[in-house]
Structures are given as structure tokens and as C-alpha cells.
Amino acid sequence: MIKIYNGRIITPTGILNNGTLLIEGSRILEVTENNIDVEHAVEINAGGRFISPGFIDMHVHGGGGHDFMDNTVAAFLGIANTHAQYGTTALMPTTLSCEHTDLMETLAVYEKAVPLNTMGAQFIGLHIEGPYFSMEQKGAQDPRYIRHPDPDEYKQILSSSKHIKRWSAAPELPGALEFGKYMAENGVLPAIAHTSALYDDVLKAVEVGYSHVTHFYSCMTGVVRNNGYRSAGVIETTYLLDNLTVEIIADGKHLPPALLQLICKIKGVENTALITDAMRGAGMPEGPSVLGALKNGMEVIIEDNVAKLPDRSAFAGSVATADALVRNMVTLAGLPLFDSVRMMSEVPARILHLSEHKGSIAMGKDADLTIFDDNINIEATMVNGRFVFNKIR
Known part of the structure; x- marks a missing residue:
């Protein structure tokens, strides 16, 4: 499981500040406000960046x-x-x-x-x-x-x-x-x-x-x-x-x-x-x-x-x-x-x-994500739950 937290998540209805995404395998498991505790998850701090649908x-x-x-x-x-x-x-x-x-x-x-x-x-x-x-x-x-x-x-x-x-x-x-x-x-x-x-x-x-x-x-x-x-x-x-x-x-x-x-x-x-x-x-x-x-x-x-x-x-x-x-x-x-x-x-x-x-970013959808800063400089790209490009680490 991967947890990406402290991000501004662009959802179908708006931008969720200080949001957290849980990803299991190739799919999005949960989209939630605030940081949550998840045992045995790989944690990634988005650092306040935008988390966008791919x-x-x-x-x-x-x-x-x-x-x-x-x-x-x-x-x-x-x-x-x-x-x-x-x-x-x-x-x-x-x-x-x-x-x-x-x-x-x-x-x-x-x-x-x-x-x-x-x-x-x-x-x-x-x-x-x-x-x-x-x-x-x-x-x-x-x-x-x-x-x-x-x-x-x-x-x-x-x-x-x-x-x-x-x-x-x-x-x-x-x-x-x-x-x-x-x-x-x-x-x-x-x-x-x-x-x-x-x-x-x-x-x-x-x-x-x-x-x-x-x-x-x-x-x-x-x-x-x-x-x-x-x-x-x-x-x-x-x-x-x-x-x-x-x-x-x-x-x-x-x-x-x-x-x-x-x-x-x-x-x-x-x-x-x-x-x-x-x-x-x-x-x-x-x-x-x-x-x-x-x-x-x-x-x-x-x-x-x-x-x-x-x-x-x-x-x-x-x-x-x-x-x-x-x-x-x-x-x-x-x-x-x-x-x-x-x-x-x-x-x-x-x-x-x-x-x-x-x-779009929603529960059950493919974990296709793009993480970028305020100037839309790409920091990470995830395809089906796998990072194919990642500067955040």
C-alpha cells in the first residue's frame, strides 16, 4: 500500500487541501482529508504540491x-x-x-x-x-x-x-x-x-x-x-x-x-x-x-x-x-x-x-496520478499504481 499525504488533491468536485490518497495495487483505495494512520504503507509527503489525475x-x-x-x-x-x-x-x-x-x-x-x-x-x-x-x-x-x-x-x-x-x-x-x-x-x-x-x-x-x-x-x-x-x-x-x-x-x-x-x-x-x-x-x-x-x-x-x-x-x-x-x-x-x-x-x-x-481521482479508479508544483512543473508521475517518474522520493 502507498500513502501520499499533504497534497492538494484535484478531485471531480474541487481541490481538496491537505488531502491523503491511499493506493493499493493499481487502484485508488481511498481519498480523504487530513493525514491518517495506515500500517505498513509506504508514505510519500507531497509537500503541499497538487495531486492531479494523470x-x-x-x-x-x-x-x-x-x-x-x-x-x-x-x-x-x-x-x-x-x-x-x-x-x-x-x-x-x-x-x-x-x-x-x-x-x-x-x-x-x-x-x-x-x-x-x-x-x-x-x-x-x-x-x-x-x-x-x-x-x-x-x-x-x-x-x-x-x-x-x-x-x-x-x-x-x-x-x-x-x-x-x-x-x-x-x-x-x-x-x-x-x-x-x-x-x-x-x-x-x-x-x-x-x-x-x-x-x-x-x-x-x-x-x-x-x-x-x-x-x-x-x-x-x-x-x-x-x-x-x-x-x-x-x-x-x-x-x-x-x-x-x-x-x-x-x-x-x-x-x-x-x-x-x-x-x-x-x-x-x-x-x-x-x-x-x-x-x-x-x-x-x-x-x-x-x-x-x-x-x-x-x-x-x-x-x-x-x-x-x-x-x-x-x-x-x-x-x-x-x-x-x-x-x-x-x-x-x-x-x-x-x-x-x-x-x-x-x-x-x-x-x-x-x-x-x-x-479523475476517485475510489476504485486506476491510480494514474501526476504531482506538480504551483507552476505545473512535474514532480512525479504514477501509472497504475507505479511511479514511472519521481523526483520527490
Whole structure:
């Protein structure tokens, strides 16, 4: 048994000052006020720091110099270990548009890496991002691999792995509605991404099961004007439809403070998840890097705490870590710490249907915890009752 005491515990209903947590095995046994005597427990003094539910990153490509599409177990474990140092206790490995054979290899490596991941953030399923995207909204996705949905292809991919939990696509493409319906019927979250869709396209997508919008504002339409007539794009339609959830890259680069505030004001904290969308440069020095696999990825440059295309014409991914996202929502968007933490824990857990076990500190839930100071500097990270990063000792 582990007892963590003298902490400010962020619970589902508020912050419990001078709180104590009891952990037995991989689960939270008790959450209580004040210090209590527990025989034979390993005691850890939180020193007045915050004890938060572990951060859940539902969209991440890499970190620590690795990308999931390097397709090695070492890369998977290195990414999990890197992000654990910044408070992430669970993450969703995310692919990029690629050759079919490369994607199949990623699925196979995921299977190998899961049982070996004992000192990093837990893998909670795969997110396939692409290749069914609008070429006009490709962003940093490699145009060589972008194509329309192919039923034979996506059905074969889905049947080959039980770990695919979400798939991002452009719903206006030929065959994309059938694709989304098939995903939803098979327990996979279909998400709207890299899209030229307009209002009617989004309505049709929602009808067949699309319920989430990937990296909101990035690579999607706003108001479109045609011969003087305006049409709502994905952004305005997402604001209008209450049943669409969103994720945002709150790295302070992809979205300015005013948009962070607007999203929270209209969509609400309860419908907005924070994501890093981090590539291999997360946790690494600035300089040249590669987006995607080392063998055939795109050259990028990391500077100003963001990845850019070499000509600096557009961003090419984030190098954010989860602690920075929470910090930015407090300092840039002006949100209370309680709400900022929810967006990095409770909200993604609910979107991914993991709330029964993850996303909040409560009796019986997984002991996924992050301990940080007043400046959200991570001091310890616990995954399923085991410290994978600990500076407190």
C-alpha cells in the first residue's frame, strides 16, 4: 500500500487541501482529508504540491527523438517514457498518412510494445490519422499518400487489430460517410480532420457517427464564400452542434489566446480536450528534425517551440508536452487550474469511453496520478499504481 499525504488533491468536485490518497495495487483505495494512520504503507509527503489525475493525451505522434512510425519497439517505449516525465499517464499513439504496408507494420509493433511498456505512459489504443484527407487541407501530411476511403483497405486494417480506437478522416470525400458509419458500428471513434467540408457535409457526417473534431481550427474550413453567398465551414458548424467534441493544440503557437478563450466559451470546457499532437521533437532541442518515419518522413525545422516546414510557410506539428498545455490554459487563456486539468484528464477519458477507470481521482479508479508544483512543473508521475517518474522520493 502507498500513502501520499499533504497534497492538494484535484478531485471531480474541487481541490481538496491537505488531502491523503491511499493506493493499493493499481487502484485508488481511498481519498480523504487530513493525514491518517495506515500500517505498513509506504508514505510519500507531497509537500503541499497538487495531486492531479494523470494527463491523457489522445493525439500524439512522438517525442524524445522518436516517432511511432519509426516502427520499432524502442521508439514506442521511448515516446511513452518521454511524455511520462511531463505528466502524461496515458496516450494514444497516432499515425500519419503513409503506405499501407507501413501502417500495418505500426499495428504489429504496437502489439509488441504494449507488454513491454512498464516505465512510461500507458498505451490506450491507436489513432489512425489519414490517409483519407482533403488534399487542399493536407497541412503537413505527405501528399504522396493521401487518397479516398477504400472499403477493402479500411476493413482489412480494422480486422487486423483490436487496438484501433479512433480514425480521423475528411467526411466530404467520396465514400467517407460509409467509412464513418462502419467505424462507429465497430466501436471506433470517427473524427473529422484535414477537411474541406461545409455545413451540410458535417451534418451528414454527424448523422452516420462522426462525433469529434481533430485539432480544431487546424486544416479545416471556416466561412466559405461562393459568388457572394457564404457557407458555414467546419469551424462554425462545430460551434453550432453541441454533440461534437473537439481537441485543441494549446501550445501557444497553433492557437492564440483569443481563440483558446473563444473555444472554451462556446464549446465549453466539458467538450474540449487538450492534445499535444507532438512529433519526435517534443522534449528535444531545437533544430532540424523529421516528421513521420525516419526512413521516408518529411524534413522540418523546430524553432520557437513549434515544428515548421523548412520554408516556414506553415507549422508541421507540435513539440508540446502535456504540462505545457495545462500551464498555457491557465496563463494564456485565463482558465482556473481545475478546468485546465479537466481538459487534460476527465474530458479525453470521457471522449474515449475510459471514464470508468481513468480521468479523475476517485475510489476504485486506476491510480494514474501526476504531482506538480504551483507552476505545473512535474514532480512525479504514477501509472497504475507505479511511479514511472519521481523526483520527490
